[in-house]
């Protein structure tokens with residue numbers, strides 16, 4: 273019996289600073305309604321999908337910074353989203369800025385959660401690869417202060433066996449910049465992952481390397497397709513995109529098969545639902561042959577990958 277999950281990649285267009293969470297939740301619920309009409313089981317939303325991409329600004333007033341964070345999940349503003357998903361019988365995954373008060377300390381993470389059709393939280397992931405910088409760099413057209421506003425995630429990259437509504441599939445999550453690092457996929461690949469859910473907010477312009485700008489969509493596809501193929505896994509990559517506060521972010525939300533092929537892709541830079549039927553059993557032949565890790569990997573030869581942070585050139 274094939275294990276097919278019908279997935280909706282719910283690309284979000286721009287969210288301006290003045291847009292309320294409630295207005296964003298309304299747009300997300302419209303996605304859920306469309307997804308239900310198309311027979312979806314699971315709907316995936318982008319990174320930090322409740323607000324504008326606030327790391328583009330330098331702020332030093334903590335209360336202002338914290339206005340972009342969720343103090344609880346759900347909250348009064350996000351509860352309607354979780355209720356709508358449960359009422360429609362849809363599993364959902366979405367990203368948000370998570371503020372956690374624990375052991376007398378406040379921690380702030382760039383977080384993505386997965387909620388099952390019953391409304392139960394299946395899993396949570398906190399972004400590990402934080403790009404950008406920690407101090408104000410006024411030379412930039414816009415900032416990218418994720419290293420300032422978030423802590424490095426402390427949950428590694430877990431993989432969960434989703435409930436039977438999702439084919440009992442092995443699902444994992446990563447966030448945005450994580451998708452550029454092969455280690456992110458491989459840690460989940462080594463847990464047998466069959467579908468990786470990820471969201472991204474990717475400015476087209478990268479101030480430290482403007483010559484890369486013209487390749488933004490190519491690099492986006494390259495890393496997700498490679499990650500899918502090299503780990504025999506589905507990858508669902510979902511953008512928040514379009515022009516937010518004068519900063520253009522790329523779209524290109526994609527549903528990618530374990531073959532490495534893109535089987536669905538967004539065409540706009542706005543709210544757009546991409547739907548595809550994803551057969552988890554397509555992973556099997558890759559995990560059993562070309563990427564049979566137990567048979568072919570030589571971890572003894574890979575020690576440098578874990579022991580060395582930066583490149584060290586030979587004399």
Ligand code: ING
Nearest residue numbers: 403448449452472473474475478
């Ligand atoms: N955004 C970008 C990303 O990794 C970036 C940062 C842009 C890195 C362009 C390199 C080049 O897609 C986030 N939020 O990580």
